[in-house]
């Protein structure tokens with residue numbers, strides 16, 4: 001049985017490196033997009049502290065549609081360009097928001113959310129999804145967190161078969 005070790009004594013960067021190796025092991029042997037997206041969401045919720053939402057929105061035409069996630073029920077469709085997720089979708093850049101209440105157009109799915117990171121999932125130059133994490137803490141996510149979480153998404157992309165989505 002695979003166990004997630006969260007008791008690292010090293011730096012935050014090293015913790016992300018260790019967790020990323022565990023993530024690669026967790027996803028190895030399974031290539032299904034939905035399955036890996038569900039496991040990935042739960043892995044992040046289980047290993048990254050102070051999160052209240054962790055999950056995917058899939059790109060469908062010009063909007064994002066709710067995918068596998070862990071957290072409270074959320075809005076189902078977000079047009080490209082709207083909210084933090086929609087901005088990540090049109091810019092193809094990670095959005096790291098220190099205070100969501102100061103973000104013009106933020107979509108509040110869970111009133112407890114205070115900071116947020118949204119990472120676009122791009123495969124062969126095409127936007128497949130965005131991965132969204134919310135925290136009830138202001139400024140929860142540092143640049144080191146962003147880099148670590150982006151490395152998790154890269155591991156998810158490498159482990160997964162997207163051929164039927166592209």
Ligand code: SME
Nearest residue numbers: 074083084085106107109
């Ligand atoms: N806050 C997001 C909406 C998704 S929920 O956080 C799950 C946004 O502004 O796009």
